[in-house]
Amino acid sequence: MTKLTGKCLCGEISFAADGDVPVMANCHCTDCRQSTGSAFAALMFMKESDVTVTGTPKTFQHASDAGTTMTKHFCGTCGTPLFTQNSARAGMLGLRAGLINEQAEFAPKVNVYTSSKMNATALDGALAAFEKMPG
């Protein structure tokens, strides 16, 4: 069990999550880089039902390279990226790890889409790495 809390930059949207975090990953895909404005996305995937959101994020949908529907949730006031969802993983929500207050809870196990990582991004060799999305 994990208790996670966080909020967007302006504070209009906040969340509290309590439950298992089966997947923690850094994603270096172009979509994540564009939607976050960062070198990669740091993500903690949890059951959507374990996450309580206060406020109403805006959403944007796009197709992944695998043809699934991705939904990005963000604050409509300050623009902070909050969550991501993949139609291939119904019921799961990817929390943006940079938002959480409980920093010690974020321990990524894997780097994915390393084929599109920025040249300046150094990978931790102790973590598993996949050129695309595994499985």
Ligand SMILES: [Zn+2]
């Ligand atoms: Zn905000």
Ligand SMILES: [Zn+2]
């Ligand atoms: Zn990605």
